[in-house]
Amino acid sequence: MRQSTYETDTDIQDRAILVSLVTPDIKRGPGDPEHSLQELVSLAETAGVEVLTTLTQNKESVDTKWFIGKGKVEELRALSDELGATTAIFDQELSGAQVRNLEETLDLKIIDRTQLILDIFAQRAKTREGIIQVELAQLSYLLPRLSGHGKNLSRLGGGIGTRGPGESKLETDRRHIRNRISDLKSVLDEVVRHRTLHRERRRKSGVQQVALVGYTNAGKSTLLRELTQADVYVENQLFATLDPTSRNLELPSGKEVVLTDTVGFIQNLPHDLVAAFRATLEEVCEADLVLHVIDSSSVMRDDQIAVVDSILSELGAAGKPQLMIYNKIDMCPAEEKGLFPTGGADTLAISAFNKDDLQRLRQTIQDKLSGDTRTFLLPAERGDLIALAYRTGEVLEQAVDGDYIKLTVELNKQDFEVHGHKLAAYAEQV
Numbered sequence: 001m002r003q004s005t006y007e008t009d010t011d012i013q014d015r016a017i018l019v020s021l022v023t024p025d026i027k028r029g030p031g032d033p034e035h036s037l038q039e040l041v042s043l044a045e046t047a048g049v050e051v052l053t054t055l056t057q058n059k060e061s062v063d064t065k066w067f068i069g070k071g072k073v074e075e076l077r078a079l080s081d082e083l084g085a086t087t088a089i090f091d092q093e094l095s096g097a098q099v100r101n102l103e104e105t106l107d108l109k110i111i112d113r114t115q116l117i118l119d120i121f122a123q124r125a126k127t128r129e130g131i132i133q134v135e136l137a138q139l140s141y142l143l144p145r146l147s148g149h150g151k152n153l154s155r156l157g158g159g160i161g162t163r164g165p166g167e168s169k170l171e172t173d174r175r176h177i178r179n180r181i182s183d184l185k186s187v188l189d190e191v192v193r194h195r196t197l198h199r200e201r202r203r204k205s206g207v208q209q210v211a212l213v214g215y216t217n218a219g220k221s222t223l224l225r226e227l228t229q230a231d232v233y234v235e236n237q238l239f240a241t242l243d244p245t246s247r248n249l250e251l252p253s254g255k256e257v258v259l260t261d262t263v264g265f266i267q268n269l270p271h272d273l274v275a276a277f278r279a280t281l282e283e284v285c286e287a288d289l290v291l292h293v294i295d296s297s298s299v300m301r302d303d304q305i306a307v308v309d310s311i312l313s314e315l316g317a318a319g320k321p322q323l324m325i326y327n328k329i330d331m332c333p334a335e336e337k338g339l340f341p342t343g344g345a346d347t348l349a350i351s352a353f354n355k356d357d358l359q360r361l362r363q364t365i366q367d368k369l370s371g372d373t374r375t376f377l378l379p380a381e382r383g384d385l386i387a388l389a390y391r392t393g394e395v396l397e398q399a400v401d402g403d404y405i406k407l408t409v410e411l412n413k414q415d416f417e418v419h420g421h422k423l424a425a426y427a428e429q430v
Contacts (some may be wrong), residue, residue: 020091096145140272214293216264216303295329
């Protein structure tokens, strides 16, 4: 019996050939196949794989048995023998039967794009919540691929190196895995409950929430660190951030809001991964303002913007107030810096390392979160209501009127709906 992936030495680096199939449907779809393959190189390197070369097959349609066609499989076999490859990584998602056929013919470990992304998440997950979310996504991906894999089953779940849900789980029957998925979902339901309670407490206290979203490696964590001096992990690699990080951000007025970093998006982000991380990504749905961070130096920035917009729509956050931040402007050629649509109130071009740009961003966030000006006449002894007014909006003016305090407060619509009515209702009784 072939040795399980889980018994291999983790010090042995995978040596991979990356394979992409280009069909007319793929050409017509969103994104560029060539860029997708380049992105696959970055993903493989992020996972610790040595990339030997890439191989592209142009074909009218997908080969149901071999995915890339029998002739191309033979070419891939000869190339892998010549280069000493141990792994073939495909840029599209493969069926269980295709994985089995390719493994038996090539004698290579076969990984597809979805499994590679899941594996990177498995490497990066540090918190209990993150580990549970990744395992749920992996098992959801593997469940429909269990039938008929036999001795290849342990390899299918292997990913790069020895990470993954584990051989012992994968060799059990479907019922066992479905039970494990059900257990993980129950744990995540509890996570959702705790997050919801936490968000409700923050909202009741009048604290506004701002969420950072964007394509992976757009610079969200760097922006969080530079804006808040947060001690967060920042690295020039894909999916450096998995677990959401929240920090207080002080605006020019002195008011503080909560700024939350979220996991980066990528084209063809596995659906199971989005579903598993939904509890985390709900921070975006609850935000008063979404900061969409864009890598302005990327040649594929327009496609990346479209990917992020699509996932936000899937999450139900498409209608949230949004500020488009063209980051990394310092890395753009001089002739491109004037090409970004930054004339409106909803766009900004910045460098996260420029203090003046960061101050402009803080001011823009404050302006976006501001709203209508309202006046409340509150009893002087009601310190709780006066404090609520200061927490909820920006107090522009305060005056003493006998036994009452007259406050002129700038409130955005959402904050007025949550807290302003409490102030207004009491003021109307005076």
